[in-house]
Amino acid sequence: MKILLVEDNERVVRFITHGLKESGHTTDHAENGRDGLFLAASERYDVIIMDRMLPGNLDGLAIIEALRKAANHTPILILSALSDVDERINGLRAGGDDYLTKPFAFGELLARLDALNRRGRQDAAQTTLEVDDLKMDLLSRRVVRGNRTIQLQPREFKLLEYLMRHAGQVVTRTMLLENVWDYHFDPQTNVVDVHISKLRQKIDADFERSLVKTVRSAGYMIRAEPALERSG
C-alpha cells in the first residue's frame, strides 16, 4: 500500500512509519495541514491517515472536507486523541471512512488500513464469498463447506461474512464489535472470542484444515492456507 500520513507528533510518526515499513508499505509524511492537503491532492494514495488536530489553520476535518469536495475518494482513517462519541460522528460526517482513538495498538491501525484499502476496491455487487472450500451465498444466505451445508445463526452469518469479506486480513476485536454488532464502546469482556470459538466449532471443527486463525495480540483472520502467526 502507498499511504499518506498527516501527523505532527514526531513520536507517533516514527511509530507508524516504522511499523508500516516493516509490514511492507511505503509512507509519505506531512506534518501540517497545508502540506498534507497538497500531497493528498497531487499524488495517488491507497489510504490516508489523518490526524484530527494539526498545527496551522487547516485541521484534519477541514482537509478531509476539501478533498471530498474535490471528488477525491481515497479512503481516510482519522486519528484522534478525542474519544467522544460525537467526535467520531463528526469525523465520519466530514468524509472520513474510519476513526481510531489514540493511543492505539499498531495491529489495530494496520488491520483498519487493510480493511479500508480493500473496501476501496471491493466489488459491491458481489453475491458469493469464497475461502478455500468454504462458500457463502449472500443472496440465499447459505453457507457450504466442502459439500456440507452449515447452519448459522443470523449473527454468526454476519460475523463470518465480515471475516470472509476481509479474507487474508487481520480483523481486530474492535472492528468486529463495530461492524458485526454495531457496538461503538468497549464492553470490557472477551465475549467476541467466545463468538469466534462458537463459529469455529461450526465451520472448522470437523474439517482437516482450520480456516479461522487467531493472530496473536491483534485479532482474527480467515485464510485458505495455514498462516504464519504475526505479531503486531
Next chain:
Amino acid sequence: MTRVIRSSAATLATGYVLLGFAALVLFAAPLRYAWQATVEDFRIELLQEDSERFAEVFRLRGPAGLSAFLTERVGMQIAGERILLLADASLRPLAGNLPAWPRGIPDRPGSYTLPVNIDGQRSMVSIVRTALPGGYNLLVGRDVERYAPLERRFWSGLAAAVAVLSVAGLLGGILIRRALLARIHGIQQTVAAIMRGDLSHRLRVRSSGDELDILAQTINRLLEQIEQLVHGVANVSNSIAHDLRTPLAELRSRLEELSLTRPSTEETFQEVDAAVSDVDSVIRIFNALLRLAEIDAGMRRSGFVEVDVADLAGKAIEFYLPAAELENLSFVFRDPGPVLVRGDRVLLGQAINNLVDNALKYVGEGGRITVEVMRRPDGTVTLAVADNGPGIPDAERSKATQRFYRGDASRGTPGVGLGLSLVEAIAKLHGGVLELTDNHPGLRAQLTLQGSLAAEEAESVQERRESLYVASDSTS
C-alpha cells in the same frame, strides 16, 4: 467584609432617623401653619375691626369724643392685655392705656407683629396703626406674650421628639449592626473553618426563617453539594491512584527485570507483550473515566434520537448468550415489542450491556438472568436485569454505583469497578434513575427512563412476549 457591614448598618440607621425627621417635619409644618392662620391672622382681623370702629367714633365725635370713649374703654380693660392709644400728629398721647407712644412702631399705618417697649418692658405685640384725619394716630394692639409658652412648648415638644428619634435611631442602628455582625460573624467563622478544609461544618439556621436564615439554608445546601463533590473527587482520585498503581507496578517490575536479566529474545518478546497488555489495562481505565466525564458533562444530550430499548436489550442478550452458555447460564427475556425512548443509542446500548455483563459476572454457575423491558402506564419505560445469584448485601448496595467500588464478591473478576457508575451516569443523562434492589435471591438492577410515547398511547400497545434462552439449547 466587616467594613461593608458596618457601613450598611450605619446607613440603615441613618436612613431610618432621616425618615423620622421627614415625617416629623411633614407633621409639624401644617400644624404650625394652621396655628398661624387661625390664631394670629384672626387676631389681627379683630384688631382691624376695633380700629375701624374707633375711627368711626372719631369721625362722629372728633378727637375729644374718641378720647373719652377710649378712656371709658380702658377703664373696663384688663391691663396689659390690650393696647389702646390715641396720639396727636406729634405722637403725644391723648388717651389710652400707654403713657407714651411706644418706640419701634413703624411710621406708616398697617398691621404689625413686633416687640415693643411698654412700661419699660419689652414684649411681643400684634398692633394695628391707623392714621385718623387731622394727623391723629390711633394704635390698637394686643400683647401676644401670653401665647409664647404655647409656641415654646410646641417647639420644645418637636425638639424632644427629634432627640428621642435620634437616640432611638442610633440605638437601633447599633443593635441592628450588632445582631447583623453576630450572624455574619457566625457565617464567617463557619466558612473559615470550611476553607481550612473541614467540610462538615454547617451554618446555624434559626427557626425564625428570616432572610438570613434563607441565605444560611441556601449556603448549607451549597456546602452539602460541595462536600459530596469533593468527597467524590477524593474517592475517585484515591481509587484511580490505587487501581492504576497495580498495573503500573507490574509494568515497572517487568521492565526492570528485563533490563536486569536480559533474557533470550523469545522470552523478551513475551515480556514486552505482557507489558503492552499492562499498559492496555491502564488505557482501558482512562477510557472508561473519559467516557464517564463525557456523560457527566451532559454534552451528548443534543444528539438524542428515538431508540428501541427492547431491541438493544435483545441484542445484548444475543451478544452475551455464547458466554452465558459456557457458564451454563440461562436468559429469560420479556418485552412488549418495540419500546421507544429518546436517547443516545451508543450510551443506552452500553448501559444495557453493562447491566447484563454485570449479572453474568456475578450470577454464578447455573444461574438465570431475567431481562425485562416494560412500558409503565405513566409513560415511563423500565428495563430490569435480575439474577438469582448471591446479590449484594444491603449495606453495600448503595455503594455499588460509586466509582471504582468493587464488592468483596468481585475481587479477582475482571473489570475496573466503573460499570454500574457508568450505567447510573447514563441514566441521569437521560433523566432516569438506576435502582438496585434485592431480587430474593440475587440482584435486580432496574433502569427507569422517560418513554417517548404519551401515557395513553403506551397503554394501548400493551402486549408481552417472553423468550427463554436456555443454556443447553444452543440453537435458541
